[in-house]
């Protein structure tokens with residue numbers, strides 16, 4: 001049960017702050033995290049990619065996604081290697097670059113399922129804490145401000161109405177997708193429900209998080225607000 005962490009280091013002059021960005025799927029976390037990373041010279045760490053990589057392994061092993069003990073055994077023989085950059089993260093599963101396989105519907109659903117188990121979460125949280133402890137990072141996920149880094153310097157909880165998030169996801173899929181918008185919105189609602197209602201570390205804003213609802217904003221506007229929040233912390 002390990003994850004190696006090799007990184008391009010954040011730039012030497014980068015502030016050693018920790019920026020936590022949490023929120024439901026499709027709220028724009030990745031767009032904002034990527035921008036903040038570039039703008040402030042921080043490392044961008046996408047924690048969802050780690051859950052996705054483990055979910056891919058569970059799917060390949062044809063494991064039942066409801067059985068904690070089998071998943072725990074599998075986790076014991078898994079090495080996830082995250083290579084953060086200022087752009088997209090690359091993810092290696094037992095040495096294989098699986099970055100291109102992590103975004104399909106089956107892995108997306110499986111990631112939400114395996115992430116309900118405390119033993120899997122404890123493993124991931126430990127690794128995420130190791131990765132971010134030196135600072136100079138923007139880390140996005142569901143529980144960064146509440147569990148992984150409760151003392152993060154900046155905490156943003158990004159939200160938007162499910163219909164808006166679903167349409168953003170649909171548009172990202174491009175003109176050739178065979179999916180229908182309604183289908184995408186429905187899946188997103190189901191995943192939200194699971195992420196928000198799980199017993200261990202449910203998705204919710206930390207008490208001291210700034211809640212940023214981008215329902216009536218463009219993502220570019222939300223990016224600007226997030227940028228100002230980090231600037232204010234640095235000032």
Ligand code: DC
Pocket residue numbers: 025047048049051052108111112115140141142143144191195
């Ligand atoms: O951010 P994402 O869509 O790549 O995340 C995939 C799933 O992983 C999400 O449905 C819930 C889980 N996850 C989590 O439980 N905690 C995190 N910090 C990140 C993701």
